[in-house]
Amino acid sequence: AQSVTQPDIHITVSEGASLELRCNYSYGATPYLFWYVQSPGQGLQLLLKYFSGDTLVQGIKGFEAEFKRSQSSFNLRKPSVHWSDAAEYFCAVGVKELGSQGNLIFGKGTKLSVKP
Amino acid sequence: DGGITQSPKYLFRKEGQNVTLSCEQNLNHDAMYWYRQDPGQGLRLIYYSQIVNDFQKGDIAEGYSVSREKKESFPLTVTSAQKNPTAFYLCASSIGRLAGGNEQFFGPGTRLTVL
Numbered sequence: 189a190q191s192v193t194q195p196d197i198h199i200t201v202s203e204g205a206s207l208e209l210r211c212n213y214s215y216g217a218t219p220y221l222f223w224y225v226q227s228p229g230q231g232l233q234l235l236l237k238y239f240s241g242d243t244l245v246q247g248i249k250g251f252e253a254e255f256k257r258s259q260s261s262f263n264l265r266k267p268s269v270h271w272s273d274a275a276e277y278f279c280a281v282g283v284k285e286l287g288s289q290g291n292l293i294f295g296k297g298t299k300l301s302v303k304p
Numbered sequence: 305d306g307g308i309t310q311s312p313k314y315l316f317r318k319e320g321q322n323v324t325l326s327c328e329q330n331l332n333h334d335a336m337y338w339y340r341q342d343p344g345q346g347l348r349l350i351y352y353s354q355i356v357n358d359f360q361k362g363d364i365a366e367g368y369s370v371s372r373e374k375k376e377s378f379p380l381t382v383t384s385a386q387k388n389p390t391a392f393y394l395c396a397s398s399i400g401r402l403a404g405g406n407e408q409f410f411g412p413g414t415r416l417t418v419l
Contacts, residue, residue, distance in 0.1 A: 291337070
């Protein structure tokens, strides 16, 4: 069965430091991969997505992610974190099977705290 | 502006009562989704609809019901059969059936509390 694992429940970084959030997936074929961000009490906003092609994907707010097929990973990175980046981040894989294509399977999320 | 609206933002209900959460989109999307979010659990799919007048159960459909009579609307009813309904509920939509490649757009959510 398809699954998404985000190994880190909570990460704290200092403002201005670099950030990497980990995501591993289990999927038989080349996946569609997504990163979303959620501020407290709000809906989810798409940061970036990978469908095919270049394995380094650029997103909004200065985020990027790299698809590594050999490691079944899609880690999210940002070179310099801002206090406004404090939020919860979700990795997701898109389902391709007939009948449920278009559905997303989400990881359990990583909460990011930013120290001044 | 196009988007997804959910109402109300906060909802309180007594045990044993059914309650309906509203979700409306003006993005002209074919597909709509309902998720439940609990702390530390991520998003779990309740129901989804890929086309008007059709919907499918997700992973945790027990105690919930939906309808899809209009393309723009996908209301969720939390019934008295749902054992632990207190949660944050998110509605989403996407363009259609393109195999897994569709970005889902999310509403702002409804927080349901059972008193």
